[in-house]
Amino acid sequence: MSSDHIYLDNLLDHYRNPRNYGEIKNPDFVIEDANLSCGDEVKFFVKFDKNKNVIEDIKFVSRSCAVCKASASILTELVKGKPISFVNSLTKKDVLNFFGGRIDPSREKCALLPLRALQSKTKAIEEDSHKNQKDLF
Amino acid sequence: MSSDHIYLDNLLDHYRNPRNYGEIKNPDFVIEDANLSCGDEVKFFVKFDKNKNVIEDIKFVSRSCAVCKASASILTELVKGKPISFVNSLTKKDVLNFFGGRIDPSREKCALLPLRALQSKTKAIEEDSHKNQKDLF
Amino acid sequence: MFDPNDIRHDFPILNVKVNGKPLIYFDNAATSQKPKQVIEAIENFYFLKNANVGRSIHTLAEEATELYFQSRKKVADFINATPEEVVFSSGTTESLNAIANVVAEKFLNPKDIVVTSILEHHSNLLPWVKVCKEKSCALKVVNANKNWTINIEKLEALLKEGAKVVSLTHVSNVLGTINPIKEVSKLVHSYDAILVVDAAQSVPHMPVDVKDLDCDFMAFGAHKMLGPMGTGVLYLKKRYADLIEPWNLGGGMIKSVKLLNEVPELSCCKVTYEDTPIRFEAGTPNVEGAVGLSAAIDYLSKLGMNSVLFHERQLVKYLLENLKGNSFEVYGPKDENSITGIVSFNLKGIHAHDVAYLLDKLAGIAVRSGHHCAQPLVNILGTVATVRASFYIYNTIEEINAFIEALKEVEKMLK
Amino acid sequence: MFDPNDIRHDFPILNVKVNGKPLIYFDNAATSQKPKQVIEAIENFYFLKNANVGRSIHTLAEEATELYFQSRKKVADFINATPEEVVFSSGTTESLNAIANVVAEKFLNPKDIVVTSILEHHSNLLPWVKVCKEKSCALKVVNANKNWTINIEKLEALLKEGAKVVSLTHVSNVLGTINPIKEVSKLVHSYDAILVVDAAQSVPHMPVDVKDLDCDFMAFGAHKMLGPMGTGVLYLKKRYADLIEPWNLGGGMIKSVKLLNEVPELSCCKVTYEDTPIRFEAGTPNVEGAVGLSAAIDYLSKLGMNSVLFHERQLVKYLLENLKGNSFEVYGPKDENSITGIVSFNLKGIHAHDVAYLLDKLAGIAVRSGHHCAQPLVNILGTVATVRASFYIYNTIEEINAFIEALKEVEKMLK
Numbered sequence A, B: 001m002s003s004d005h006i007y008l009d010n011l012l013d014h015y016r017n018p019r020n021y022g023e024i025k026n027p028d029f030v031i032e033d034a035n036l037s038c039g040d041e042v043k044f045f046v047k048f049d050k051n052k053n054v055i056e057d058i059k060f061v062s063r064s065c066a067v068c069k070a071s072a073s074i075l076t077e078l079v080k081g082k083p084i085s086f087v088n089s090l091t092k093k094d095v096l097n098f099f100g101g102r103i104d105p106s107r108e109k110c111a112l113l114p115l116r117a118l119q120s121k122t123k124a125i126e127e128d129s130h131k132n133q134k135d136l137f
Numbered sequence C, D: 001m002f003d004p005n006d007i008r009h010d011f012p013i014l015n016v017k018v019n020g021k022p023l024i025y026f027d028n029a030a031t032s033q034k035p036k037q038v039i040e041a042i043e044n045f046y047f048l049k050n051a052n053v054g055r056s057i058h059t060l061a062e063e064a065t066e067l068y069f070q071s072r073k074k075v076a077d078f079i080n081a082t083p084e085e086v087v088f089s090s091g092t093t094e095s096l097n098a099i100a101n102v103v104a105e106k107f108l109n110p111k112d113i114v115v116t117s118i119l120e121h122h123s124n125l126l127p128w129v130k131v132c133k134e135k136s137c138a139l140k141v142v143n144a145n146k147n148w149t150i151n152i153e154k155l156e157a158l159l160k161e162g163a164k165v166v167s168l169t170h171v172s173n174v175l176g177t178i179n180p181i182k183e184v185s186k187l188v189h190s191y192d193a194i195l196v197v198d199a200a201q202s203v204p205h206m207p208v209d210v211k212d213l214d215c216d217f218m219a220f221g222a223h224k225m226l227g228p229m230g231t232g233v234l235y236l237k238k239r240y241a242d243l244i245e246p247w248n249l250g251g252g253m254i255k256s257v258k259l260l261n262e263v264p265e266l267s268c269c270k271v272t273y274e275d276t277p278i279r280f281e282a283g284t285p286n287v288e289g290a291v292g293l294s295a296a297i298d299y300l301s302k303l304g305m306n307s308v309l310f311h312e313r314q315l316v317k318y319l320l321e322n323l324k325g326n327s328f329e330v331y332g333p334k335d336e337n338s339i340t341g342i343v344s345f346n347l348k349g350i351h352a353h354d355v356a357y358l359l360d361k362l363a364g365i366a367v368r369s370g371h372h373c374a375q376p377l378v379n380i381l382g383t384v385a386t387v388r389a390s391f392y393i394y395n396t397i398e399e400i401n402a403f404i405e406a407l408k409e410v411e412k413m414l415k
């Protein structure tokens, strides 16, 4: 078997046994996003500590390919307990590192969907808080 | 010089010295036609004997390429003094015979314009006379 | 009948190695591979006869014009049309957009009904969505019956309601099912409506006779039938060719343009168009594409379209027998005789993208996964994506064996 | 600078004999010949990487998609645009029709003024005639000044009157004269109007920089610049790319299509488009064409577009010197530095068709005769047809010598 593909053991492990899979009751927010063209869907449930700006807890469910599911799983592990600023500092490159540093162009969208979804919310929060700080002066 | 072209001596002669070139005063009818796409224009002046159904006299002027002009010139020689039915019996093949039996497809239009023009009128006349004959019975 | 092994050497790409394995190309419904004969025809055109067609008076231009005309004749004969009924376009999608636009302009009024079906490729759905919106018409999407062809009763009900235009795919690009166009055209015409047929997936795979089908407009493309990309056909019945205004304007399709005054205003020009089909081909035509399509038709004709269909069905039959296990969900009819060489399925519980990806990586097998530009249909199948294996003349039973082995491997990895 | 004799071996057609004489091809404004490199690029694509682009998840599809993207990047770099601003089309004429349609739909209201010029090819005149009629706008055709470029004062007068759109050729395909597009675009934009440029005859023959010219839309095609037929480019400034609706709809350009109800009515679908430029390329794109155009650009870039123009002007200069006799009527400027490699003329008293025909028969020389799809301009020149000799990189001074000899022979025959 050629190993020139992205289904490394790590990924397959996360796909078969996704971490933080499921729903959170009474989340502070829920984020849903989809790659319309391939039908990948992901949904995050987040418990958020407003004062510390920290992601207290996070879970997800997905109807998606293995790449997207594993990417979401790894992401939840990475961001749990971390401040918003850390989430927002994550880049495409960090996600690609989940998959050994590179990914076929046709699968990039699948891999990046979870981060894109999460940051759509966390970046908005960070912006808001900057605005609010400005408002103080 | 290759002789695989349509500018045979006969054609060149008719081009340089077109027969029946010019206008007829008080013609019975005038026929104008053009190949819009190449700008060839031809105009016939015809003296027509209604009773005998014969073309008494015919002249033409043209603003056209050599092929069209020569074709018109040869045509006038051919039809002068002939009955309408003869004009209408002429075919594409007869015209091509002016040029040694064949002509490049791109020049066909030029060669056929004069006959097309003339027949547009003579065919109408013939049809009309058939109709009138029918009306008699 | 032909043996695919006798023709594979005509397709150099079949010698390519993909991820270390010989390419197995099962993505023919997306685009077919090209035989040497087609590329040679293109090369010969460019290296011996290349010129713009139409007006130029020189030997190359006459040869190119003649080649272009011969290609049109070849296409016409292939579908039993006349050359005036064959308009070259850039592809099926462009043909369908043009048809929707001109049919709407000429024949549709506000509140009119246009009918299409759930089986359509987006290219035969969205242009109608657009023109129906522009013209304030109602677009009705008819469901399929249990054999996954159009539901004739529902179609007839809409015709009774006064539907003016029916646009229907001949063969589904997801399921391979074949609509009974001849029956449909009788029905549609008995209500004086117009029938448009998307033949993108039929003309490459089975005999198609426009006179027999009696459709009014038809669209298909070269690239799915061994021909080059960028070339398509718009068939329109002679009667309509004479009624319809050109949709693109420009060089080559006019006899004369005269300005009416020096600083002219609205409708400043007197324009005289060429006859059909030239009037519908504005601009320099794609002679290369026509010549390539003509060579492709020669290739297919030598095999015979009945044999092409028979060959594909043998492959489908063999594959369907091997997809019977519990692991598979196969969509559409399970009877090879009601479809062309297309099989859509899923490995239960595994996303189609993962299957397609691993088939390629593990075994050099190219299939398509997703909604195949027929999202409404795939949604009705109850999923967001299928794996689609689609066959053509060069595919073999041995390739299907390798495919089945690879599917097992994929399943092992991802279950 | 390059020596044409060093590159002629790249063009196999130059070895063809026409009527017993080696082909002399002076019909480059109609279409150019193709170097081996372009055909090889096409062949390599089909024999090594052919697949449909976009959605398929397999190696060939990824390679084809990558090639297609690289080609877009190459085109963008060549005209100093960004890839999102480059839409592939089937040719200049299709690009211009699409531009006229979308510009009219988005920016024109009844009574608005659209401006074009007497210098236009039919492909940049008739689409505007059509949309102006549909939208009840006034189309004004500006005359040329004495140098046979657009009359700027008249243009400005129309802008003052409130003209909304100006569509202008960059280089005249009959006279080779070069419109001062940069100056025009400043003027047009100072009146908040939109500038469309027909670059069919400029991009193949001189450096063109859309940022520097600052036009809003531009059209050109591959087949006049060593590339394959059936491929063109529609450049649209990013700002407009985001404003404009797709003109063709179908596969490949949408993210999602959902039916809103089972038997849906008007606007039955929720459709989400892909980003620009993909949203403007409905259907399977012509990857072959893009790859071929890319190879053509490589070839031209190696020579350098300034050198291409310089070379053509040397040939023009030499020809003009030899057309000075009494027998000739030469149209347009007699100064090679104000034109590209195009010379229109007549042998006095002889119809252009006769000249073109005999040049071919007697000497294997291909020129174009007629109105060159620019009938209004040719009429203003005071004739119905001109002989047009148009040059490209592989033409030589020796060929012009043969041309001049042949013209003398033609004159002898027909005078």
Ligand SMILES: Cc1ncc(COP(=O)(O)O)c(C=O)c1O
Residues within 6 Å of the ligand: C251, C282, C283, C284, C285, D029, D030, D091, D092, D093, D094, D121, D123, D124, D169, D171, D172, D173, D198, D200, D201, D221, D223, D373
């Ligand atoms: C100035 C100009 N515009 C437009 C066109 C149309 O190009 P095409 O026929 O390739 O669509 C041409 C060439 O024919 C041209 O010279």
Ligand SMILES: Cc1ncc(COP(=O)(O)O)c(C=O)c1O
Residues within 6 Å of the ligand: C029, C030, C091, C092, C093, C094, C121, C123, C124, C169, C171, C172, C173, C198, C200, C201, C221, C223, C373, D251, D282, D283, D284, D285
């Ligand atoms: C049924 C059907 N219609 C239309 C199309 C569109 O064809 P193209 O993308 O070549 O324009 C396709 C293929 O993609 C198809 O399968």
